[in-house]
Amino acid sequence: MTFVMGPALLFCPADRPERFQKAAERSDAVIIDLEDAVAAPDKQRARGAILAQLGSTGEGPELDPSRTIIRINPAGTEDFEKDLHCLTHTPYRTVMLAKTENAGQLRALEGFHVIALCETAAGILNAPAIAAAPNVVALMWGAEDLLASLGGTSSRKDDGGYRAVALHARSSVLLAAGAFGKEAVDAVYVNIPDLEGLGAETRDAVASGFSSKACIHPSQVAVVRGAYAPTEADVAAARQLLDAAHASGSGVFQYDGKMIDGPILKHAESTIRRAGAST
Template sequence: MPSTDSSTTAVLPFTMGPALLFCPADRPERFGKASERSDAVILDLEDAVAPADKKGAREAILEQAGSAEQGTGGLEPSRTIVRVNPVGTQEFELDLEALARTPYRTVMLAKAESAEQLRSLEGYQVIALCETAAGIVNAASIAAEPNVVGLMWGAEDLLASLGGLSSRNDDGGYRAVALHSRSAVLLAAKAAGKEAIDSVYVNIPDLEGLSAESRDAVSSGFGAKACIHPNQVAVVREAYAPTDEAVAQATELLEAAAAAGTGVFQFKGKMIDGPILKHAEATLRRARH
């Protein structure tokens, strides 16, 4: 298996997404389908698995990884994330022991709260899941750690850590503290040059609400959104995929910028500068992806 020595493991930019799908690690019969239906699968050893089933969940991941080595199936390491239990728990140590025997090197750290915790995962590319008050407050220092490739925020665990009742108002929109936390994680991630992943949408039947939230996520700068049900994947992908019209407009604008050869120019009656060109470039990147 690959070494977990940080000196031999290159930290690459996070390119998975836009739709990341959680799958309980104690349900190995779902691994393949979850991977096929999403842009990346998150094998969950934390909240989705009952304490009594965590040992079996680790064994399921090891068995699946062994099948892949023998050429009889398995998940692509480049499209697989393993969510481990929080640092400081016995389950975390057992998770790491199991992971060392697999090819999976992208880890989601549940309840990340400090930069120091990330050093327990040297050799892995880490998505730090900020879902407590301490995690949100320390998001900037967490994002700055070299092995961190992205930050994600968790709404419901966050409100629970605050002693609250729900992250959303009766109309389905986020409460102010949740919106603040969402923005804080996004800003911290981008300031450190890392990716930002939006939280899950727990109202599974409400695909219209998911669509609206996903469109806001991509417009705000989140590079991906996590899903908890396969039916959510297509909605997230659609929100992230630019329309043909948007692609054509972005292409035309960038071609005009190249022809103008100046920092600021006029295009179709509008003044165009650097930020507008960056929006166009982002549109084409999403189209290529």
């Protein structure tokens, strides 16, 4: 099964099965959340909801496994073991491991594609080793859990920008993912009404190299998709630049008053790829 990541991933509480299909329809991939979105007394009922939506015969109408992620509880917990037992009865084989802290935790997830959620100090520091694990397909970072694990109170300053430690964590996870050829998912934007701020942060994620961004509300999906979709002018400029490179026949050349080399051409190629993904 080829998993389709897409730019906009939407969280949905696992104990709200009436929202499963709507969340899937409104996003590029849905994250059915068995961890933070579900209170401890409701977790078993949430697992039951995942099984129930498969139908009494187990044949449907289930969510598309190629566009469904199940966020499971942290390794080493009783809920983690129960989550895995539940998933053995489903077709879902892409999981997001909450609070991933070391590569050893991923051995219990053999047979699954894993999005490792690094949201503690240990997880951030061990991000390269986590990214190197063969069953890891992507890394995501989490701001609020990280600051809570450090004894902090907020990942953002009064102006809405991230604190230095959060920016360091964000960059560390992105670099670790890139070093091992894995995708990187940017953290959620918790100020739901602030779509302008979400747009600015997502445009930075695109420019920095994140392959997607997680959303916590359907209203955020269109903003994220819009930030990832290049404009017609962007695509035209990228194509013209690549055509000029082909015509020049040299490694470095001057174009529109600028010196152009390999990395700049890769930026243009990335724009073309994003345009194809958004059509």
